Amino acid sequence: MWFATIFRRKPAVVEPPLFDEAFLRRLERLSLQAQRTLRGTPTVGQHPSRQQMPAIIFNDHRPYVHGDDPRYLDWHAYARQEHLLVRLGEIEQEVAVSMIVDTSRSMATGEPARLRLALQLAGAIGYLALAHGDQVTVLASGQTGPVFGPVRGKALAVSLFRHLRALAPGHQTDLAQATQQVVQRRPQGGLVLVISDLLTPMPIETIAQYLPAPRWQVLVLHLLSQAELEPTLYGSLELVDSETGEQLVIDLDDETLAAYRAAAHAWRSAIAQRCTARGMAYAPVMVNWPLERQIIPFLRVRRFLG
Amino acid sequence: MTLLAPLGLLALLTLPVIVILHLRQARRRRTVVPSLLLWQQLVPRPTAHRRRRLRWSLLLFLHLLGAFLIGFALAQPQLPLPWLGSVRATAILIDTSTSMALREGGNARLERARQQAATFIRQMRGADQVVLISAGPQARLIDRGSSADAARLLAALEQVTVEGAGSDVNGALTIAETFLLDQPGARVVWLTDGALPLPDLTVLRLPLQIEVLGTDQPNRAVVTLAARSGNAGAVHVYARLANHGNQPFRGTVRLLVDERISRNEAVNMRPDTALELAWTLPGPAQQIRLELNGNDGLPLDDAAVVNVSGQRPINVVLVANDAPALARALQAMPEVRLTTVDPAAFVPDAAADLTIFVNTQPRRWLAGAMLIINPPAGELLPSNGPTPAGTTLTFTPAGEALLRDVNLGGIAWGRIAAIEPPAWLTPLALSDGIPLILRGRFEHSEVAVWNFDVANEALTTRLAFPLLVARTVRDLTPPPAPVALILGAPLVYQADIRATQLTVIDPNGNRTTIAVQPAIPATIEPRQVGVYRVQEWAGDQLLRETQFPVNAGAIGEADPTPRFASAAIGAAPVQTPVTRAAAPQPLWSWLIIAAIIVLIGEWLYIQRRPQVEAR
Numbered sequence: 026m027w028f029a030t031i032f033r034r035k036p037a038v039v040e041p042p043l044f045d046e047a048f049l050r051r052l053e054r055l056s057l058q059a060q061r062t063l064r065g066t067p068t069v070g071q072h073p074s075r076q077q078m079p080a081i082i083f084n085d086h087r088p089y090v091h092g093d094d095p096r097y098l099d100w101h102a103y104a105r106q107e108h109l110l111v112r113l114g115e116i117e118q119e120v121a122v123s124m125i126v127d128t129s130r131s132m133a134t135g136e137p138a139r140l141r142l143a144l145q146l147a148g149a150i151g152y153l154a155l156a157h158g159d160q161v162t163v164l165a166s167g168q169t170g171p172v173f174g175p176v177r178g179k180a181l182a183v184s185l186f187r188h189l190r191a192l193a194p195g196h197q198t199d200l201a202q203a204t205q206q207v208v209q210r211r212p213q214g215g216l217v218l219v220i221s222d223l224l225t226p227m228p229i230e231t232i233a234q235y236l237p238a239p240r241w242q243v244l245v246l247h248l249l250s251q252a253e254l255e256p257t258l259y260g261s262l263e264l265v266d267s268e269t270g271e272q273l274v275i276d277l278d279d280e281t282l283a284a285y286r287a288a289a290h291a292w293r294s295a296i297a298q299r300c301t302a303r304g305m306a307y308a309p310v311m312v313n314w315p316l317e318r319q320i321i322p323f324l325r326v327r328r329f330l331g
Numbered sequence: 332m333t334l335l336a337p338l339g340l341l342a343l344l345t346l347p348v349i350v351i352l353h354l355r356q357a358r359r360r361r362t363v364v365p366s367l368l369l370w371q372q373l374v375p376r377p378t379a380h381r382r383r384r385l386r387w388s389l390l391l392f393l394h395l396l397g398a399f400l401i402g403f404a405l406a407q408p409q410l411p412l413p414w415l416g417s418v419r420a421t422a423i424l425i426d427t428s429t430s431m432a433l434r435e436g437g438n439a440r441l442e443r444a445r446q447q448a449a450t451f452i453r454q455m456r457g458a459d460q461v462v463l464i465s466a467g468p469q470a471r472l473i474d475r476g477s478s479a480d481a482a483r484l485l486a487a488l489e490q491v492t493v494e495g496a497g498s499d500v501n502g503a504l505t506i507a508e509t510f511l512l513d514q515p516g517a518r519v520v521w522l523t524d525g526a527l528p529l530p531d532l533t534v535l536r537l538p539l540q541i542e543v544l545g546t547d548q549p550n551r552a553v554v555t556l557a558a559r560s561g562n563a564g565a566v567h568v569y570a571r572l573a574n575h576g577n578q579p580f581r582g583t584v585r586l587l588v589d590e591r592i593s594r595n596e597a598v599n600m601r602p603d604t605a606l607e608l609a610w611t612l613p614g615p616a617q618q619i620r621l622e623l624n625g626n627d628g629l630p631l632d633d634a635a636v637v638n639v640s641g642q643r644p645i646n647v648v649l650v651a652n653d654a655p656a657l658a659r660a661l662q663a664m665p666e667v668r669l670t671t672v673d674p675a676a677f678v679p680d681a682a683a684d685l686t687i688f689v690n691t692q693p694r695r696w697l698a699g700a701m702l703i704i705n706p707p708a709g710e711l712l713p714s715n716g717p718t719p720a721g722t723t724l725t726f727t728p729a730g731e732a733l734l735r736d737v738n739l740g741g742i743a744w745g746r747i748a749a750i751e752p753p754a755w756l757t758p759l760a761l762s763d764g765i766p767l768i769l770r771g772r773f774e775h776s777e778v779a780v781w782n783f784d785v786a787n788e789a790l791t792t793r794l795a796f797p798l799l800v801a802r803t804v805r806d807l808t809p810p811p812a813p814v815a816l817i818l819g820a821p822l823v824y825q826a827d828i829r830a831t832q833l834t835v836i837d838p839n840g841n842r843t844t845i846a847v848q849p850a851i852p853a854t855i856e857p858r859q860v861g862v863y864r865v866q867e868w869a870g871d872q873l874l875r876e877t878q879f880p881v882n883a884g885a886i887g888e889a890d891p892t893p894r895f896a897s898a899a900i901g902a903a904p905v906q907t908p909v910t911r912a913a914a915p916q917p918l919w920s921w922l923i924i925a926a927i928i929v930l931i932g933e934w935l936y937i938q939r940r941p942q943v944e945a946r
Contacts, residue, residue: 130365131365131366132365134363134364134365135365222365222366224365224366224368225366225368226368250365253365253369258362259386260360260386261360262360262361262362263360263361263362264362264363264364264367264370265361265362265363265364266364266366266367267363267364267365267366268365268366269367271367273367273370273371275370275373281373284373284374285369285370285373288369288372288373289369292368292369292372
């Protein structure tokens with residue numbers, strides 16, 4: 026009967042998974058491009074470092090001191106110079122990867138919402154870090170403790186994804202608190218990934234204040250939506266801020282919209298310039314870009330990924 | 332353009348309402364944005380003057396268009412649209428003369444005409460109108476209607492039959508002009524076999540398209556048949572046969588007297604000639620039938636029937652003690668069957684067609700015909716006593732028909748009663764101002780009064796007396812039936828004054844009842860060939876039964892050869908499509924459909940536009 030289903034409870038909307046398994050396998054071929062200046066734990070990890078240690082494959086020598094492992098003595102140099110020299114080679118290190126995900130309400134507005142893309146990016150990069158032996162910590166803006174981590178090991182990727190999917194919007198953008206937590210938990214530095222719409226006053230300055238280069242390598246993924254850059258609003262409107270509830274009465278006409286588009290372009294350019302000036306890597310990402318076909322290649326071009 | 336309901340335009344007041352609603356809706360719309368960070372950087376602009384400006388959008392346009400269409404439809408506009416629903420008004424004249432019954436190629440000409448008319452009716456569209464007219468002996472309207480009445484028109488078309496000799500084309504054209512003259516683009520289509528002289532079509536006011544259906548076909552017919560009684564009861568029969576065609580005809584004729592074969596003769600006829608035959612048969616005979624072995628496509632006119640005499644017997648009851656001169660005059664009339672009754676023994680007889688009272692008068696007006704002669708003073712005809720009458724005789728205008736050429740001058744009438752007649756009795760003749768002959772009709776009585784004595788030898792010895800008797804008797808009784816009728820000719824039948832209804836029995840035995848009023852003739856229109864019978868009824872009493880034959884053969888119908896070809900006369904040529912006149916068409920249905928489409932467009936637009944779009 027046609028009315029047989031009118032009282033049937035509609036099934037809950039099931040959030041699709043962030044990735045599929047095939048995408049993760051393809052993602053493992055990439056790696057995070059960490060700077061050599063970062064201080065990580067040597068002998069574990071796969072990132073190059075500036076530290077040198079006795080090694081078979083060498084690029085330098087130093088005089089032998091008591092206690093050095095005789096296997097690393099360069100006997101050929103001793104035959105020529107009659108001095109005992111130890112072969113020194115570069116070592117690889119692991120990097121502490123901290124990801125600050127903006128979970129403010131502004132990330133949940135618009136179609137599609139930026140938050141899902143932020144979680145996908147955090148998941149992809151976190152999985153990449155875990156797969157390469159890095160220490161991963163996930164922090165959400167506005168929350169006092171880390172959402173996930175710090176942990177190592179690819180086996181924890183599932184836990185990472187579960188924690189990411191549990192994130193829900195509901196706070197204002199507070200990058201300062203998140204960056205402070207990063208510094209407090211790992212003062213020696215590391216790689217910090219900021220995924221945010223940056224819709225807060227002076228976000229770059231706040232980040233740079235706590236995470237100065239070169240100790241910290243900061244990657245800023247700026248999530249932009251087309252409705253934000255090229256709004257289709259028109260007429261007399263009462264605009265409401267999604268985070269603060271603040272209202273603004275405005276009459277939008279062609280002239281006003283042109284002014285807005287100019288301001289948005291200037292705002293975006295200013296953020297990019299400030300990031301460059303403070304040694305941060307900046308990558309604007311449109312929220313409607315497909316992750317694998319457009320965002321990942323774009324991050325490789327920007328040398329976020331290798 | 333005309334508006335049938337101009338008040339419906341009041342619905343257009345919804346247009347400014349829609350505009351106001353759009354202005355209100357466009358004034359403030361609450362929209363959630365991710366952040367006001369960028370919006371707050373814009374320099375605030377004065378907004379008061381812009382709030383009143385209407386921003387045109389597709390949605391507003393669709394709203395206004397939908398409201399306009401619905402409001403305009405409520406006014407019920409009409410507009411002449413040549414490309415949409417134009418009206419074609421056509422009168423179809425169907426020739427129903429006898430020659431249309433001729434069969435060619437398996438189908439009668441009339442059947443082909445009906446098929447063409449049916450095809451035309453089925454092709455009608457929209458408000459097309461058609462008028463079906465029978466162009467038979469008397470033009471008549473068959474039916475008319477639009478495409479919605481196609482089923483009824485087709486049914487009426489099936490009832491069209493051959494109606495008789497002659498084709499009243501001018502009358503049919505008059506009927507067509509009556510219905511179509513005020514309609515632009517109207518036309519007339521005449522479906523005929525062309526077997527008649529081309530009528531005068533110079534004063535046509537509508538385009539006429541003539542469709543000739545017939546071809547040159549041979550036909551043999553009995554065009555005339557007459558019979559009369561002769562001396563010693565002999566019957567003289569005269570017949571005229573016609574052979575229309577290019578071939579000589581050799582066949583037989585069969586003569587039947589009262590349905591018994593009397594003659595069977597061979598006839599030879601040259602092409603396009605007529606053959607006259609005459610026979611003298613021993614009597615008596617009532618009816619003669621002549622049958623010709625024509626072997627042609629029109630067997631309808633190969634036989635004819637005629638009555639030898641159309642006179643009906645008149646039962647006369649003479650209520651008199653002694654009136655020999657009157658009795659002799661009555662007996663001299665062949666149709667009269669006289670019965671003499673003593674006044675003292677008189678009892679009204681229902682079988683009497685005429686009752687004659689001599690020197691007496693009845694107590695009441697009897698049903699039927701009465702002749703009262705020399706009435707004494709009584710209740711019905713009171714008088715002031717006998718008065719000497721003069722020799723001067725004056726005929727009133729009412730008596731001209733009855734008394735014309737009846738020489739009653741110079742008769743000494745003697746003493747006559749100065750009767751005071753009722754108002755319905757009209758004097759026909761006066762003698763010095765005293766009514767001498769009166770005639771009148773009262774209810775179911777035909778009454779004549781002779782206010783003089785028939786024992787007066789000065790009258791009865793004159794030739795005028797039997798003439799006066801015969802005329803009076805025939806004036807009081809119904810006229811004789813015709814000996815034969817041509818198919819299509821109506822019969823004006825004067826029934827007995829006592830009759831209340833007629834029963835007409837056609838050759839197939841079908842009965843038709845016609846109510847009649849006293850002294851008002853009934854019209855009988857025979858539609859078939861054969862012998863019709865007519866029964867006159869006074870309540871449950873059968874007064875009389877007469878019969879008359881109906882023949883199809885006629886001089887004008889015997890030749891089925893078309894005398895003119897198909898042609899177009901007037902504005903519309905034959906092969907050119909008829910211009911469809913642009914008659915005012917109601918547009919409300921189209922406007923409502925357009926409004927529904929606009930509303931669907933609105934719905935689709937609302938469903939598909941971005942939620943945040945404010946345009």
